[in-house]
Amino acid sequence: MNKVIDLERFPINRLNDPEGIDLIERCKQELHAHGMFNLDGFLTPQAIDKAIGEVKPVLDRSSFLHQRNHNIYFEKSIPDLDPSHRALTQCLTSHHTICADQIKDSVLIKLYEWPAFADFLATVMEKKQLFTMADPLARLNVMAYRQGQALNWHFDRSEFTTTLLLQSPDQGGVFQYRTGLRTDSDPNYAGVAKLLNNQDKQVKSLRQGAGTLNVFRGRYTAHRVTPVVGRKERIITVFSYYQRPAVVFSDEERIGFYGRAT
Secondary structure (H helix, E strand, C coil): CCCCECCCCCCCCCCCCHHHHHHHHHHHHHHHHHCEEEECCCECHHHHHHHHHHHHHHHHHHCEEEEEEECCCCCCCCCCCCCCCHHHCCEEEEEEEEEHHHCCCCHHHHHHHCHHHHHHHHHHCCCCCCEECCCCCCCEEEEEECECCCEEEECCCCCCEEEEEEECCCEECCEEEECCCCCCCCCCHHHHHHHHCCCCCCCEEECCCCCCEEEECCCCCEEEECCEECCCCEEEEEECEECCCCCCCCHHHHHHHHCCCC
């Protein structure tokens, strides 16, 4: 993996060495302070080129256009809220997606299945163990955001999200987030409404470079990707790990996200 990851800067395969211990501590501190951590240059330039070469033809030829209106919760309704509440405002998300089964022998799949990668994430997130998904479609996805496309405000269903940026657009496509907008005990509907009214001054923007690993607590951190401007796509990989083995999506979920069940 030394040709895929810059293991000199990010020794995720040597977590018990002083350098590995220091990396873990830095990631934990950022996670605690900001709800996320970023490792810029995690993927080597050679690996970025290889990954782009493997996924770009598939994105151009056979990606699924995922496009839907949704609220920030991705739920049809919230029991505590009137349907007209500002926190339930509908917005549009649009991007092109390919699934793990379309890039089976890619460098991204090899990274996803490398045990040291999951061990590193589990250690930072203070989990006993993390498992790859058994779902042949959902375990790893690559999304491309083209001219005018965006990922709108939402909370993730999982506790944390792991992404790897492969290509930045020339303009737009900025990752924006609001750390700690809600908790398990406080849904903070008023705060959500304030965010959607563009009145939340704690929203931050993050411009990432190609090869950046980003891990964030998406269940509590509202986030979005602003519309892409120009012909150059924003291409990003999403890795899915769980604390239990053999997790799969339902056919309904697969069809909703990918347009197919198998």
